[in-house]
Amino acid sequence: MDSTTTAALPPVTDAHHWRRQLDELRIREKAATRELDAIAAQRRRLPMVEMPDYVLQSADGPVALADLFQGRRQLITYHHMWWPGKDWQCPGCTGFTSQFTRLDFLDPYDARFVIVTQGEIGEALAYREKVGNRMDWYSTHDSPFGADVDAPPGGGFAVNVFLRDGDKVYRTWHTNGRGTEQLTHTFPLIDLLPYGRQEEWQDSPAGWPQNPTYEGWGGSEDIARLYGPGHEE
Template identity: 30%
Template sequence: MNKHPTGTREQWLKARLELLEAEKELTRRGDALARQRQALPWVHVDKDYRFETETGSVALADLFQGRSQLLVYHFMLGPDYEAGCPSCSAIADGFNGIVVHLTNHDVALTAVSRAPLSKILAYKQRMGWTFPWASSHGGDFNYDFNVSFTEEQQREGDIEYNYERSTHAMEMSPPPEPVVQFATCCGTDVKTYVRDKPGLSAFVLHEGEVYHTYSTYARGLDGVWGMYQWLDRAPLGRNEADGVWWRRHDEYATR
């Protein structure tokens, strides 16, 4: 039985106008946060990172593809995964449509994962995606940007993620059911699954040099998760009381 309050159109309009003021304030605050984000100091990238792509082995600067700005989505697809993380996959479902717009606004977008390129390309084909996706397999890129961790770090609890040093993300005894569920559907165990994390990093190419400008993790990715923005405007919102409900887009039952 629906216990949500009902009312007249006049009552709805009064409440809606109050909400509108709150929405406008959130928009203004979001604009201010964007300016603060863009005002962060740039940090020169000194290490020569290499990536495997469909066009061959390239440097970080090559991922810009002639643009001055680069956005990297750190996609959870580790070397021992059999398939990509369902949450990362749900986020990446929105990439195909926006790449052309970003490209024409001097911004390149690519996903980067630790899995070998062959595994990335197979999963990319399965999902029907066309956006760029590079492999950092065997390199330090994921580790240096705190989205991947070694078995030694895991054993010692030497983990820094989302700007916090904590063992919580690796201890999980027993692990939460959603983590077990995701690890299983990625074809791996929990310890292997959590050695990779999601994130987004931004870079700028200035006078031939690459600088790191921004990174965000965990809930910081909500803003680029397209379906969340729609669900937050639906009557029941994200409606996650029953736990993880989303699947890879080819795994939903036909209705």
């Protein structure tokens, strides 16, 4: 965006007054951090629900839910929205999951993070290749697993977390909608900017650039162009 496209600017002040207002904001930011710590502590104290012996589809054929852990004890699943027969799938899911190119940092935590979709495994893997996604994908196309964890056919996206104890798998947490934002680095970075996300639902000063929601988001075609076959490393 050209910097001359808007006349709206934050008020200019001296360094003393800027620091004072920053310090006032910092009080709220630190309180929010402590609240997030408290939420995480409560999350660690949630009970869990034992799961049936689901069978999903992988690149190598049928796979039990317990095997998705690949020997680890903890598993995060991102449930990618899927529209059967469409060339391009949900741009939000496509863009969201494109961020996760390095997941080995989960290894010391005995954890894994994968994609599960309602798409047939062949279609799903072809789409993964087209958009250059690097996560491991699994299909719940012929399994009730997705529907049972709040990601049914034709439904939205979701995140679920599971804990494995031997061959038994337990569901420990779930979220969807804006609850998934805590997993992304894009929105936290954009929210630091003076103009923020520039979406019309946000509380911004008069004159700030604001556009329809999702307008600034990249489309699935954009992700494929950036990360798919033929892109430059």
